[in-house]
Structure formats: C-alpha cells, structure tokens
Amino acid sequence: xxxxxxxxxxxxxxxxxSKEIPHRPTPHIMSTSLLRKKSDLAIVSKxxxxxxxxxxxxxxxxxxxxxxxxxxxxxxxxxxxxHYNFGRPWIFALSLLGLTPxxxxxxxxxxxxxxxxxxxxxxxxxxxxxxxxxxIIALFALRQKKIDVLKYSLLGSILSNLLLVLGTSxxxxxxxxxxxxxxxxxxxxxxxxxxxxxxLLCHMxxxxxxxxxxxxxxxxxxxxxxxxxxxxxxxxxxVAYLFFQLKTHRQLxxxxxxxxxxxxxxxxxxxxxxxWSGFAWLAGMTAFIALLSEYVVGTIESASKSWGMSxxxxxxxxxxxxxxxxxxxxxxxxxxxxxxxxxxxVVLGSATQISMFVIPLNVIVAWIMGIHMDLDFNLLETGSxxxxxxxxxxxxxxxxxxxxxxxxxxxxxxxxxxxxxxxxKPLDQPSDLNLAA
Amino acid sequence: xxxxxxxxxxxxxxxxxxxxxxxxRTVHNMSSSSLRKKSDRSLVSKxxxxxxxxxxxxxxxxxxxxxxxxxxxxxxxxxxxxCYNFGRPWIFGLSLLGLTPxxxxxxxxxxxxxxxxxxxxxxxxxxxxxxxxxxIIALFALYQKKVDVVKYSLLGSILSNLLLVLGTSxxxxxxxxLKxxxxxxxxxxxxxxxxxxxxLLCHMxxxxxxxxxxxxxxxxxxTLQLSRASSIVMLIxxAAYIFFQLKTHRQLxxxxxxxxxxxxxxxxxxxxxWSAFAWLAGMTAIIALLSEYVVGTIEAASDSWGISxxxxxxxxxxxxxxxxxxxxxxxxxxxxxxxxxxxIALGSATQIAMFVVPLNVIVAWIMGTRMDLDFNLLETGSxxxxxxxxxxxxxxxxxxxxxxxxxxxxxxxxxxxxxxxxTPLNQPNAFNLGxxxxxxxxxx
Numbered sequence: 001x002x003x004x005x006x007x008x009x010x011x012x013x014x015x016x017x018s019k020e021i022p023h024r025p026t027p028h029i030m031s032t033s034l035l036r037k038k039s040d041l042a043i044v045s046k047x048x049x050x051x052x053x054x055x056x057x058x059x060x061x062x063x064x065x066x067x068x069x070x071x072x073x074x075x076x077x078x079x080x081x082x083h084y085n086f087g088r089p090w091i092f093a094l095s096l097l098g099l100t101p102x103x104x105x106x107x108x109x110x111x112x113x114x115x116x117x118x119x120x121x122x123x124x125x126x127x128x129x130x131x132x133x134x135x136i137i138a139l140f141a142l143r144q145k146k147i148d149v150l151k152y153s154l155l156g157s158i159l160s161n162l163l164l165v166l167g168t169s170x171x172x173x174x175x176x177x178x179x180x181x182x183x184x185x186x187x188x189x190x191x192x193x194x195x196x197x198x199x200l201l202c203h204m205x206x207x208x209x210x211x212x213x214x215x216x217x218x219x220x221x222x223x224x225x226x227x228x229x230x231x232x233x234x235x236x237x238x239v240a241y242l243f244f245q246l247k248t249h250r251q252l253x254x255x256x257x258x259x260x261x262x263x264x265x266x267x268x269x270x271x272x273x274x275x276w277s278g279f280a281w282l283a284g285m286t287a288f289i290a291l292l293s294e295y296v297v298g299t300i301e302s303a304s305k306s307w308g309m310s311x312x313x314x315x316x317x318x319x320x321x322x323x324x325x326x327x328x329x330x331x332x333x334x335x336x337x338x339x340x341x342x343x344x345x346v347v348l349g350s351a352t353q354i355s356m357f358v359i360p361l362n363v364i365v366a367w368i369m370g371i372h373m374d375l376d377f378n379l380l381e382t383g384s385x386x387x388x389x390x391x392x393x394x395x396x397x398x399x400x401x402x403x404x405x406x407x408x409x410x411x412x413x414x415x416x417x418x419x420x421x422x423x424x425k426p427l428d429q430p431s432d433l434n435l436a437a
Numbered sequence: 438x439x440x441x442x443x444x445x446x447x448x449x450x451x452x453x454x455x456x457x458x459x460x461x462r463t464v465h466n467m468s469s470s471s472l473r474k475k476s477d478r479s480l481v482s483k484x485x486x487x488x489x490x491x492x493x494x495x496x497x498x499x500x501x502x503x504x505x506x507x508x509x510x511x512x513x514x515x516x517x518x519x520c521y522n523f524g525r526p527w528i529f530g531l532s533l534l535g536l537t538p539x540x541x542x543x544x545x546x547x548x549x550x551x552x553x554x555x556x557x558x559x560x561x562x563x564x565x566x567x568x569x570x571x572x573i574i575a576l577f578a579l580y581q582k583k584v585d586v587v588k589y590s591l592l593g594s595i596l597s598n599l600l601l602v603l604g605t606s607x608x609x610x611x612x613x614x615l616k617x618x619x620x621x622x623x624x625x626x627x628x629x630x631x632x633x634x635x636x637l638l639c640h641m642x643x644x645x646x647x648x649x650x651x652x653x654x655x656x657x658x659x660t661l662q663l664s665r666a667s668s669i670v671m672l673i674x675x676a677a678y679i680f681f682q683l684k685t686h687r688q689l690x691x692x693x694x695x696x697x698x699x700x701x702x703x704x705x706x707x708x709x710x711w712s713a714f715a716w717l718a719g720m721t722a723i724i725a726l727l728s729e730y731v732v733g734t735i736e737a738a739s740d741s742w743g744i745s746x747x748x749x750x751x752x753x754x755x756x757x758x759x760x761x762x763x764x765x766x767x768x769x770x771x772x773x774x775x776x777x778x779x780x781i782a783l784g785s786a787t788q789i790a791m792f793v794v795p796l797n798v799i800v801a802w803i804m805g806t807r808m809d810l811d812f813n814l815l816e817t818g819s820x821x822x823x824x825x826x827x828x829x830x831x832x833x834x835x836x837x838x839x840x841x842x843x844x845x846x847x848x849x850x851x852x853x854x855x856x857x858x859x860t861p862l863n864q865p866n867a868f869n870l871g872x873x874x875x876x877x878x879x880x881x
Contacts, residue, residue: 190833194843197829201822201847205815205854212814222857229853233846244839248615393829 061272062105062281074098075288082295088302095295096322102289103133104326109285112278124242131157131350132286133323135358137293142366142373144297149315151377154359155385156316157323158196159416161351162392164321165328167409169343170395173335174403184340186399191244192348193393198237199355200389202230206376220372227374228367231360238356313420316381324350340401380423384416498707499716503541505761511535512723519730525737532730533757539724540570541761546720549713561679568594568788569721570758574728575797581732584801584808586750591794592816593751594758595633596851598786599827601756602763604844606778607830610770611838621775623834624689629783630828632678636790637824639667643811657807664809665802668795675791748855751816759785775836783831815858819851 063069078094081087110129114122134157141150173182206223273281296319304311321328327346334342359375366373377385391412395405500506515531518524547566551559571594578586610619643660682689708716731754739746756763762781769777794810801808812820826847830840 186833187835190829191839194826194830194840197822197826198843198847198850201826202850204818204822205850208815208818209854209858226854226857229857230850233850233853237843237846240839240842244837249837249839390825397829397832 058273058277058281062109069101071097071101075102075292078292078295087306088299089306091295092299092303095292095299096318098292099133099289099296100322100325102285102292103323106132106282106285106289107326109273109278109282112273113275113282116275124246131323131353131358133289133293134320134354135361136286136289137296137319137323138358138362139365140290140293140297142362142369142371145371146297146300147366147371147373149297149300149311150362150373152312152315152381153319154354154362155377155381157320157354158351159316159384159388159413160320160324161327161347161354162196162388163409163413163416165324165331166343166347166392166395167406167411167413168328169331169335169347170340170401170406171403171410172332172406173338173340173343174401174406176336177338178403180338182338182340182401183399184344184401186397188341189344189348189393189396191241192352193389193396195237195241195352195356196389197393199234199359200386202227202234203375203377203382203385205230206374207379207382210376223376224372224374227363227376230375231363234356234360235364238353238360241352241356309421310423312423313417316420317417344396380419384419388412388416495708495712495716499542499546502545503538505538505541508534508538512539512727515727515730524741525734526741528730529734529738532727532734533753535727536570536724536731537757537760539720539727540758543569543717543720543724544761546708546713546717549708550710550717553710561683565792568758568785568793570724570728571755571789572793572796573721573724574731574754574758575793576800577725577728577732579797579801579804579806579808582806583732583735584806586732586735586746587797587808588812589747589750589816590754591789591797592812592820594755594789595786596751596819596823596848597755597759598762598782598789599633599823600844600848600851602759602766602785603778603782603827603830604841604846604848605763606766606770606782607775607836607841608838608845609767609841610773610775610778611836611841613771614773615838617773619773619775619836620834621779621831621836622689623832625776626779626783626831628678628681628689629779629787630824630831632674632787632791633824634828635674636671636794637817637821639664639671640810640812640817640820642667643809644814644817647811660811661807661809664798664811667810668798671791671795672799675788675795678787678791744856745858747858748852751855752852779831815854819854823847823851 063072074094074097078091078098081091081094106129110125111122114125117125134154138150138154141147141153206227209223209226300311300314304314327350331343331346334340334346363373363375376382392409395409500509511531511534515528515535518528518531543566544563547562548559551562554562571591575587575591578584578590643663646660646663735746735749739749762785766778766781769775769781798808798810811817827844830844
C-alpha cells in the first residue's frame with residue numbers, strides 16, 4: 001500500500017487518476033487537504049516484514065498525517081483523567097482538545113473512501129459526515145436528556161460558521177489581497193442563504209407561537225407537533241439540496257480550478273489508504289469521538305461551575321470553536337489564496353448542513369426516543385440566529401469581498417459572544433421567558 | 438359579434454389592433470387568457486333570429502369560455518343549499534367552489550372592457566378588479582363584524598401569492614426548463630418588494646407599539662389612529678405605484694414579447710362594451726352573494742371539519758380566491774416567461790397589501806367598526822419572513838427549481854403552524870406580558 005505520490009500541498013488541483021472517473025473534490029475535501037503533511041516513508045520502508053511495513057505506513061499516514069496530530073496525546077490523557085478522577089474540568093478540556101484532530105482525521109478518511117466510491121457517493125458521504133463531531137455531541141446530549149446543551153451547541157455551530165469562520169476568512173483574505181479584486185460566484189451563496197432562511201422560519205414559528213398564545217400549558221403539544229412536521233420538511237429540503245448540488249446543478253458548486261494548471265499532469269494522487277483500511281480507521285475514530293463526546297457532555301456543568309462561565313456560553317461559543325477548528329484553518333488559508341468560492345463552500349455548506357440536517361435529525365431521533373425536543377430555541381438565541389443569517393446574506397449578495405466585510409462579521413460574533421458571556425442563567429431553570437412573572 | 442380570431446394560447450405576444458390604440462397586455466390579462474377556450478361558433482350560427490343569435494353567442498363566450506366553467510353548477514347548488522338549509526358546511530364548500538370560476542370570469546370581462554377604454558384606464562381597471570373576490574369577501578366579513586376573518590383572509594392571500602403561487606411556478610418552471618437559463622427583469626420585483634416592506638412596516642409598528650408600552654397605558658386608541666393614518670399613507674403609495682407602472686416607467690412592466698408572431702394575431706374584443714359591463718355587474722352580484730354565504734358559514738364549517746377558523750381564513754380561502762391566477766402563473770413559468778409570472782404573483786400581493794387592506798381599514802373607519810393593522814404576532818411574523826424570503830429569492834434575476842421548492846416548503850411550514858394552532862376565535866389574546874389587549878381579537 002505504498003503511495004505513489006504524497007499529497008502536494010502547493011497544488012490545489014486534485015484530479016484523481018484512478019480509473020476514468022474524474023473525481024472533482026468538493027470544497028470540503030479540499031479544505032482539509034491543507035492540513036496534511038507529506039508522509040515520509042523513508043523510515044518505514046526499512047522495516048523488513050512486508051505486512052508490518054504496511055501497517056506502519058498506514059499508521060503513519062493516518063495518525064501523523066496532519067499538523068494537528070500534536071493534539072493526539074490529549075486523547076489518552078483524557079481517558080486517564082476519567083479513570084483516575086483528575087477533576088472534571090480537566091476531563092472536559094482534554095476531551096475538547098482531543099476532539100480537534102479526530103474531526104480532521106474523520107474528514108480525511110471520508111475523502112479516502114470517497115475516492116473509491118466515485119464523486120456522487122463521495123459528495124453524499126461528505127455531506128453527511130462533514131459535521132460528524134457536532135452530530136455525535138448532539139446525540140450524546142440528547143441521550144443524557146440535556147436538551148439545552150444540544151440546542152445551543154448546534155445553534156452555536158451555525159453562528160460560528162456564519163460569523164466567526166467566514167469573518168476571519170474574509171478579513172484575512174481581504175488584508176492579504178488588498179490590491180486584487182476578490183470575487184466569488186454568488187449563486188452558490190444564494191441557495192445556501194435560502195435554505196438557512198427556511199430553517200430560520202422553522203425556528204421562529206414555534207417561538208412566536210409560544211408568545212402569542214394565552215397560556216404556556218396549551219402550547220407545548222402543538223409546538224412539538226409543529227417542530228416535528230417542520231423537521232420532516234427541513235429534511236426534505238436538504239435531500240432536494242443534495243440532489244440539486246450533486247446532480248442537476250453541479251456546475252454551480254465545483255471548486256475553482258487553478259489557472260495554468262501545468263501541475264495537473266504531474267500530480268496524480270491516489271488514495272493512500274485502502275478502502276477497507278480506511279473504513280476500519282473511520283469506525284475506530286468515530287468510536288473515539290463518541291467516547292470523548294460522552295465525557296464532554298457529562299462534564300460540561302462541572303467545567304462551567306469551575307471556570308465561572310454559563311453552560312450556554314460553553315455550548316454556544318466554546319464547543320463549536322473546537323468542532324470547527326480544522327475547517328476554520330482551511331477556510332482562512334483558501335481566503336488568503338483568494339479562492340473565495342472554496343471558503344464559501346466550506347462555511348455555508350457546513351452551516352446549511354447543521355441547520356437543515358443535523359437539527360431536524362435530532363428532533364426526529366428525539367421523537368423516536370420519546371424525548372420532548374422542539375425547534376423553539378428561545379428568544380435571545382433565535383434572534384441572534386436571525387440577525388446573523390440576515391447579516392451574512394447581505395454581506396454575500398453582491399459577489400465581491402473586502403476586509404471590511406470580514407471585520408464586520410467578526411465583530412458581530414464578538415458581540416454575540418459577549419452577550420452569552422454575561423448571561424448567567426443556570427441550566428435547570430425553565431426557559432420560558434414569562435415577563436409577567 | 439363574431440370574433441375574428443380566437444385567442445391564440447401559444448402566442449405570448451398579444452397586440453390589440455383596435456383603432457390606433459395599442460392595447461398592451463398587462464400581465465394580469467395574459468394570465469387568465471391561458472385558461473380560455475376557443476369558442477366554437479358553428480352551433481350558435483345556426484339560430485335564425487339575429488338578436489337571439491347574438492345573445493347566445495354572448496352567453497357562450499362568457500359562460501363557457503373557460504376551462505373552469507365545470508365549476509359553474511356549484512353556484513345554483515350553493516343557492517339551493519342556502520334556501521333549503523342543507524347544512525352549513527355544504528353551503529360553505531359549494532360557495533367556495535362557485536367563487537373560483539366567477540373570479541376568473543370577472544378578470545376576463547375586465548379585460549374586454551379595457552379594450553374599449555384604452556391602455557391606461559384598462560390598466561387601472563385591472564389593478565382594481567384583479568383581486569375583486571378578496572375585496573368582496575373582506576367587505577362582507579367587515580359588514581358582519583368578523584374583523585379577524587378580514588385580517589386573516591387578506592394576510593393569507595398575500596402569503597399565498599408570495600409563497601404558494603410563486604413557489605409552485607418557479608418549481609415547475611425550473612423542472613421544465615432544466616437546461617435553459619431562466620431570467621427575469623429584477624427591477625419589477627424590486628419595486629414590489631419595496632412596497633411590501635412598507636406594508637410590513639405599517640403592520641409591525643402597531644404590533645410593537647402594543648408590546649412596548651407599559652401595561653397601564655391604554656394602547657387601543659393610539660393603535661387605531663396609527664393604523665388609520667398608515668392606511669392613508671399606503672393608499673397614497675399605491676396610487677403612486679399605479680402612476681409609476683402605467684405612465685412613467687411602463688417599460689419595466691411590459692409583458693415579455695415573443696419574437697416573430699406579431700403580424701399574425703390580431704385580437705378584438707369578443708363582447709360589446711355595454712354587454713361586458715352588464716355581465717360584470719351580474720357576476721359581481723353573484724360573487725357578493727356567495728361571499729356572504731362564505732363569511733356567514735365559516736364558523737360552522739370550522740366546527741364541522743375540525744380545523745380552526747384561522748386556518749380556513751389564512752390557507753383555504755386564498756387558495757380558492759387565487760386559483761385562476763395560480764394556474765396562469767404556473768403555465769407561464771413552464772414557458773419560461775418568468776416576468777409574467779412575477780407580475781401576476783407580486784402584483785397581486787402588492788395590490789392586497791397596499792390597496793385592499795388599507796381600503797378595508799378606511800371602510801371600517803367610515804362604518805365605525807374598530808379595525809386596525811395589528812395582525813398579531815404569529816401572523817405578522819409569518820408575513821415578515823415570507824416577504825424577506827421572497828425578496829431574497831428574487832433579487833438576483835435568475836431562477837431554478839430549488840428556489841421554488843424552498844418557497845413552497847416555507848408555505849407548508851406556515852400552513853402546518855396554523856393547522857396546529859387551535860386557539861378558539863373568541864378567546865382574548867392575552868399576552869404573557871400582562872397586557873390585556875383589547876385590540877387583538879376585536880369583535881366590537
């Protein structure tokens with residue numbers, strides 16, 4: 001399983017040469033490729049036994065193939081901390097650190113598997129697994145019946161994508177490319193904006209419903225029914241979006257190709273990990289993510305008390321920063337290279353996926369489990385979501401960019417973070433804002 | 438009064454050749470023309486008496502000239518049901534069915550009259566009568582002091598135009614024209630979006646006013662005064678919009694012309710001026726009758742069918758009232774003539790928001806009924822999001838099926854919301870803020 005040619009970090013055009021199927025990488029794939037390192041197979045090739053050599057090469061590729069692998073030791077440390085009861089805030093922090101490289105590796109492995117299955121299934125895989133970390137954290141929170149953590153971590157992920165990641169990318173990209181014109185295709189941004197607005201509608205209707213009714217007791221069931229119906233509709237919209245993106249209007253979403261791609265002929269990448277090997281690694285990594293997510297969700301209150309911040313703040317601000325770290329770095333790097341289509345693809349695609357797929361999926365799973373989860377995310381959070389969607393949509397609607405746009409988005413995020421920082425509501429209080437009480 | 442050339446359904450360019458007046462077809466005219474049928478004159482021309490022949494030709498043209506005329510029998514059935522007390526839900530259902538072809542015929546007759554009056558007055562006529570059904574239903578509800586039915590049916594009509602009609606049109610048009618690029622003139626959409634946003638402001642201010650003031654302050658009267666002043670402003674805006682559309686910036690609103698079919702089709706009116714006028718008066722009277730039945734039996738139908746009055750007012754009534762326009766908009770989207778589709782959907786929404794709603798407030802003022810522009814949180818919120826989403830959808834000048842699908846799904850979500858909302862109509866809408874609102878469900 002020796003690789004022919006390691007990933008060439010400088011070459012942004014990745015064309016597969018396996019069989020005749022042209023595998024055009026989606027923005028998500030290309031984003032994480034920037035965090036890869038060249039695997040130096042010199043040491044491994046000295047090992048005599050062929051099987052051992054293959055295993056070690058595999059190991060080296062998967063575990064050491066990223067710059068984030070510095071954080072890998074946090075995983076065993078977190079497990080040790082859990083067993084020896086070091087202190088729950090420590091478990092929380094170590095688990096968070098350990099999740100970061102795992103998220104990146106999962107997308108790497110998804111990409112490897114995608115190279116065997118062809119572009120459409122690969123795109124689907126990416127669309128589903130792109131936010132694996134957030135999904136797993138959410139499912140664990142659901143299982144432990146911490147509905148608020150669930151709601152707010154997903155909401156925070158959308159806010160983080162739309163404002164923080166996009167803001168820093170546009171800001172850095174704008175500063176780096178001050179003399180050049182920065183353009184992108186706005187059609188892609190438009191479709192994502194529309195989906196986010198549909199999601200916003202589905203969140204705002206239960207909220208307004210609750211406020212407009214005369215008594216809180218009468219609205220609980222209708223809101224739940226409405227949320228469940230809306231979730232089904234959102235999933236339908238997401239499936240249609242995948243169909244739109246992968247079948248009928250593919251050309252809108254294809255990653256920008258580099259001019260003068262003389263490097264095309266030279267760099268032929270093949271998958272560096274075999275199909276079943278990749279699958280096995282994926283399963284293993286997902287198991288680790290599940291373990292660390294369980295620690296995170298279980299220790300979040302202790303960390304909150306110990307560090308003096310509200311659980312809302314940790315859920316909305318801290319968790320998503322960790323979960324999105326890899327995509328964040330990649331988005332900035334592509335913006336610096338003035339490839340805004342890819343940046344937007346990463347950011348908006350991730351936000352849309354969480355809004356239209358992960359959240360409704362959680363509502364449906366809660367329905368199956370008999371847990372009472374609706375789409376009513378409370379006034380402050382829903383209002384922040386609404387404003388961030390509107391601000392981002394306005395920012396992206398003219399097809400050009402400069403650093404001021406990025407700075408404004410970034411400052412919006414800082415304001416929202418400050419808002420949730422000063423909000424010190426304990427987690428167990430019923431969250432209906434009855435102003436008459 | 439035999440027509441020279443029947444309506445040519447395939448020809449998108451319809452230039453009247455009567456005298457020298459170029460009768461440029463407004464989008465509304467063109468929409469309902471797609472539901473017309475060719476009149477077969479052979480049967481009628483065999484009748485010997487000339488007057489009778491004319492009368493029968495007239496009848497045939499008016500009553501049978503549309504594909505919707507299958508629903509005409511519902512009208513006498515509804516009247517019979519009312520007289521013999523069949524059961525109020527039946528009266529409601531039959532009246533609804535009967536209103537659908539009547540609405541379409543009224544627009545046809547308006548178009549006929551417009552031939553004789555020239556383009557400007559014709560445009561004005563269309564602008565006023567385009568939503569005749571909604572206007573008449575609203576006036577009857579006002580007369581019967583069912584202010585909520587008024588508010589919600591008009592709101593539902595705007596929502597239906599912006600999300601349902603536009604959504605299905607863009608969706609079907611996108612699927613049918615998958616390979617082609619679908620463009621439209623966004624300036625028209627922009628003006629309509631601006632007017633809708635002004636209307637939204639006029640609705641949101643009374644609502645926020647009610648929430649913002651402390652409980653001890655009475656807000657009913659100031660809200661009413663604000664609503665009446667806003668209505669006058671909205672009517673002024675609408676008049677300016679008509680002036681903009683028909684006089685100074687006509688070219689933005691002209692229907693898309695198809696190349697190469699100009700010379701072939703010359704239409705004349707198929708009905709005489711006074712004849713059309715008489716038919717129009719008659720049809721309007723029947724619409725009034727059926728509307729009275731609808732408004733009177735709405736609660737009975739709601740109890741009998743188990744759905745809330747809000748749902749019937751916001752979802753069912755507008756679907757019926759807009760049926761003809763809906764079909765026309767979808768057909769034109771199939772032919773990739775999105776300017777016409779947008780003209781129909783947005784024009785109708787603007788007309789209701791800027792003309793019918795304020796007109797009702799003024800009429801209520803004259804009648805001494807207390808109607809304001811405060812349409813309650815959930816409904817106003819839905820309206821705000823619908824306008825926002827539609828404005829975003831239309832602002833880049835192109836279209837694909839995904840846009841239509843999202844608008845349609847938004848409508849389904851809003852429909853589901855009002856379906857599960859089971860607040861009885863008479864309950865005071867007391868808010869948690871401690872404000873005992875008297876203007877929420879005003880049935881003064």
